[in-house]
Amino acid sequence: xxxxxxxxxxxxxxxxxxxxxxxxxxxxxxxxxxxxxxxxxxxxxxxxxxxxxxxxxxxxxxxxxxxxxxxxxxxxxxxxxxxxxxxxxxxxxxxxxxxxxxxxxxxxxxxxxxxxxxxxxxxxxxxxxxxxxxxxxxxxxxxxxxxxxxxxxxxxxxxxxxxxxxxxxxxxxxxxxxxxxxxxxxxxxxxxxxxxxxxxxxxxxxxxxxxxxxxxxxxxxxxxxxxxxxxxxxxxxxxx
Amino acid sequence: xxxxxxxxxxxxxxxxxxxxxxxxxxxxxxxxxxxxxxxxxxxxxxxxxxxxxxxxxxxxxxxxxxxxxxxxxxxxxxxxxxxxxxxxxxxxxxxxxxxxxxxxxxxxxxxxxxxxxxxxxxxxxxxxxxxxxxxxxxxxxxxxxxxxxxxxxxxxxxxxxxxxxxxxxxxxxxxxxxxxxxxxxxxxxxxxxxxxxxxxxxxxxxxxxxxxxxxxxxxxxxxxxxxxxxxxxxxxxxxxxxxxxxxxxxxxxxxxxxxxxxxxxxxxxxxxxxxxxxxxxxxxxxxxxxxxxxxxx
Numbered sequence: 001x002x003x004x005x006x007x008x009x010x011x012x013x014x015x016x017x018x019x020x021x022x023x024x025x026x027x028x029x030x031x032x033x034x035x036x037x038x039x040x041x042x043x044x045x046x047x048x049x050x051x052x053x054x055x056x057x058x059x060x061x062x063x064x065x066x067x068x069x070x071x072x073x074x075x076x077x078x079x080x081x082x083x084x085x086x087x088x089x090x091x092x093x094x095x096x097x098x099x100x101x102x103x104x105x106x107x108x109x110x111x112x113x114x115x116x117x118x119x120x121x122x123x124x125x126x127x128x129x130x131x132x133x134x135x136x137x138x139x140x141x142x143x144x145x146x147x148x149x150x151x152x153x154x155x156x157x158x159x160x161x162x163x164x165x166x167x168x169x170x171x172x173x174x175x176x177x178x179x180x181x182x183x184x185x186x187x188x189x190x191x192x193x194x195x196x197x198x199x200x201x202x203x204x205x206x207x208x209x210x211x212x213x214x215x216x217x218x219x220x221x222x223x224x225x226x227x228x229x230x231x232x233x234x235x236x237x238x239x240x
Numbered sequence: 241x242x243x244x245x246x247x248x249x250x251x252x253x254x255x256x257x258x259x260x261x262x263x264x265x266x267x268x269x270x271x272x273x274x275x276x277x278x279x280x281x282x283x284x285x286x287x288x289x290x291x292x293x294x295x296x297x298x299x300x301x302x303x304x305x306x307x308x309x310x311x312x313x314x315x316x317x318x319x320x321x322x323x324x325x326x327x328x329x330x331x332x333x334x335x336x337x338x339x340x341x342x343x344x345x346x347x348x349x350x351x352x353x354x355x356x357x358x359x360x361x362x363x364x365x366x367x368x369x370x371x372x373x374x375x376x377x378x379x380x381x382x383x384x385x386x387x388x389x390x391x392x393x394x395x396x397x398x399x400x401x402x403x404x405x406x407x408x409x410x411x412x413x414x415x416x417x418x419x420x421x422x423x424x425x426x427x428x429x430x431x432x433x434x435x436x437x438x439x440x441x442x443x444x445x446x447x448x449x450x451x452x453x454x455x456x457x458x459x460x461x462x463x464x465x466x467x468x469x470x471x472x473x474x475x476x477x478x479x480x481x482x483x484x485x486x487x488x489x490x491x492x493x494x495x496x497x498x499x500x501x502x503x504x505x506x507x508x509x510x511x512x513x514x515x516x517x518x519x520x521x522x523x524x525x526x527x528x529x530x531x532x533x534x535x536x537x
Contacts, residue, residue, distance in 0.1 A: 052426060078428035090423035092416045094481070103416050106409060107428035155428060 003066050005030045005190055006051070006082075006159055011060030013043070013050050020046045023060075024216050026209045028159065033181065033191040035201040037235070038211035044194040045087055047211075048161050052084045053077045064159070079107045083157035087164045089148040093137030097128055100136050100147055104154025113156060121150035124180065142173035149180070153189075160184065161192045166200070178204055198235055202226055210235065248380035253502045254495060259387040261474075261494020262394035263452045265487035267467055268474035269401060270445030272486045275475070276418030277438035278330065280341045284349035285446050285471055286464030291352055292318060292450025293459050294360050297367050307367050307455050311393060314447040322443025326436045334435075349465065356461035366458040390452040394487070397448055401441065402483045414438050418481065473517045479527025488529060 004027040013021035021043040028034045036044050049055050051062055053074040062070050069077055078084075092100055101121055105114045122129040125146040131139060136147055145165055152160060162181070166174045174197065182204050185191050195201040202208060202222040209219045210231065218231060225231045267285060274282040295317075296310035325348070333340040374385045405411040417424045417434045425431055449467070453459055470493060478489025493513060501509035520528065 054422070054425075073430070074422075074425040075428045075430045078426065084426050086423065086426060090420055090426070092419045092423070094419055095412065095415055099412050099415075102409065103412055103424070103427050103429065106413060110428075111409070151427065 004028065004063075005065060006192070007061075007063040008047065008051070009061045009063070011047075011050065011057040011062065013046055013055055013057050015046075015055075020214050021050075021057075022215045024211070024214075025060075026216065026219070028190060028192050030158075030190055031185070031188060032207065033185050033193060033205045035205035035208040036192065036194045036211065037196075037198055037201060037208055038217075039196065039235075041213065042211040043214040044211055045163055046214075048084060048086075048163050048192075048194060051077070051082065051161065075107075078155055078157075079109060081156070081158035082161065083152035083155050083159070084161045085148045085152045085163060085165060087167065089144050091136040091144055091147055091151070094135055096133050097136055097139070097147055098132040100151050101128075101132075101154055104151035107155055110155050114154075117154045117156060121153055124153070124183065125150055142169050142176075145169060145173070145177065146180075149184075153184070157189060159190045159192060161194070163194045164196065165193075166195065166197045174200065199226075246380075251379075252381045253498050255381060255383065256387075257495030257498030258491055259384070259391050259456075259494070260498060261491035262391040262487070263449050263456070263490070264467075264470050264474045264493050265490025266394045266397055266445055266452065267449040267471035268478065268490045269398060269483060269486040270442040270449070271468070271471045272475050272478075272480055272482075273401075273414070273438050273445070274442035276481055277414070277435040278334065278338075278341055280338050280345060281472060282442065283342070283345045283465075283468055284352060285442075286466065286468035287349045287352035287356075288318075288443055288446040288464070289450035289453060289467050290459055290461060290464035291356060292447040293367075293454035294356055294365070294461075296451050296454050297360070297365050300367050307369060307451070308389065310451040310454075311448060314451050315444050318444040318447030319440045321447075322440035323436055325443065326439035330439065331432055331436070349468075353461050353464070360461065362461055364458045364460045365454075367454045369455075372455075384456075386455050390456055393448065394452065397445065398483060398487045401445070404441075405483060410434070410437060415481075470513070473513055476517055476520055477528050479529060482527070482529070485527055485529050489527065492528065 006028040008027065009025050010023050011021060012019060012023060024047065036047065038044050046055065050057055053072050053076065057070060061068060064080055064082060069080065101118060102114065105111050105117055110117070127143060128146055128150060131143060136144065139147065149165065165177055169177065178200050181191055181193065193201055193205060202225060205222055207221055208225055210217045212234065217234065220228065267289060271282060271285050292314050295314065296307050299305065299310065300307050329344055330341055333344055371385055375382045376385065405415055413424065413429045413434050414437065417429060417431050421431045474489035474493045475486060476489070477492050478485025496516060497509040497513050500512040
């Protein structure tokens with residue numbers, strides 16, 4: 001059997017008594033960009049929060065590099081090399097941009113590389129260097145998204161999970177964002193991308209899984225999905 | 241109503257207010273830090289202060305060492321004490337929400353007050369040294385040596401906490417956790433570890449304020465609640481989450497009380513302080529020096 005970087009196997013996830021995810025399985029291979037698509041409430045964020053350790057699956061298994069991570073706390077999951085940029089960015093708005101980035105390198109195994117990681121972040125997002133002493137709350141939405149991604153990169157992740165990074169951004173920023181995601185991937189970071197922005201996601205993602213109300217509806221290569229009539233109807237039609 | 245017979249008298253009252261305010265400031269800083277990590281008002285802050293005051297009273301009476309050594313002793317002991325209270329009590333109830341934590345703080349306050357009353361009797365105590373009444377003159381003003389040193393300690397303490405929060409990784413994490421605990425966890429910061437650090441520092445600050453109190457004031461086991469209230473007012477003056485704000489809020493409160501007790505009468509000092517508290521809550525809830533933009537959405 002091929003060892004996948006991340007493997008989610010038959011997970012059932014509940015909020016209290018309410019089941020949010022039914023028997024979902026998918027996997028992410030190293031150095032790929034994989035998209036998790038679906039409408040609001042499909043269970044995409046729930047899955048990311050479970051991988052991150054905020055939620056525990058009732059049944060099923062989550063393996064990272066072959067080892068189970070379901071029992072770990074969120075702060076332990078980060079140290080393994082999984083960084084999660086949550087929906088809504090969740091920056092520390094009263095801290096400066098630089099302080100936000102520094103906290104990204106908090107885990108003890110990444111702290112020695114703080115300076116190196118900062119250079120990398122400023123290379124990727126030069127504007128942040130100019131803004132570094134501003135408090136994060138004063139930035140525009142696009143710039144805040146850059147800080148959120150740069151902050152997650154500070155932990156030198158193997159797998160970067162992005163939850164709706166394009167939400168609420170101006171179209172110009174969205175294109176820039178997707179270019180950046182591709183650039184990070186070319187540097188060797190594996191990406192798990194959760195999006196409602198189907199077209200642009202499928203342009204960069206190698207493979208996509210489609211969720212609908214908590215279950216996995218279909219999966220496939222980008223081209224395949226776009227030309228699939230079920231997919232068009234369920235998804236693209238709905239967006240019409 | 242008495243006016244000021246001279247400018248130097250005004251200065252004297254003003255300076256006394258600053259000295260009083262420095263103590264409020266340190267207590268307020270502790271309250272503000274604990275609020276940042278647990279989102280509750282730690283009602284027992286004043287009782288912890290008085291507990292420190294009694295510890296020093298006890299040690300000074302038994303060993304006749306100088307009470308200023310108390311600062312060196314209280315800081316490590318109360319850091320540990322705070323750590324234990326957090327790990328043993330608050331971490332367990334924090335999962336159930338804020339109300340249990342608030343009740344727990346209230347319970348601790350009552351427990352400490354009655355323990356102190358049992359151990360040391362409810363009688364008023366004070367720590368006297370052979371220089372308690374010494375003062376030095378500066379222009380026309382008399383400056384009490386003990387109050388002067390206590391205020392310097394307060395300023396240094398505030399400075400250290402400020403540098404800790406601004407310059408160290410753990411300090412930055414404390415600020416991060418106070419803003420968004422989940423986001424902090426996603427970066428590999430353990431909210432429980434940071435909260436115990438924060439709580440320990442908050443309790444140590446209460447201890448420092450307590451040592452300062454016992455050197456400069458007479459106290460009894462129930463004196464602390466008043467200090468919790470005053471610290472809360474100081475936090476409201478300065479704006480939550482600001483180190484400099486807590487100290488300046490404390491000093492503002494001290495000066496306000498000192499001036500009003502001199503201009504009107506001592507009985508009015510608290511009334512004026514609470515009235516100012518209400519006015520600030522209504523008209524400037526972000527604090528006198530807080531920035532509107534820094535407010536949480």
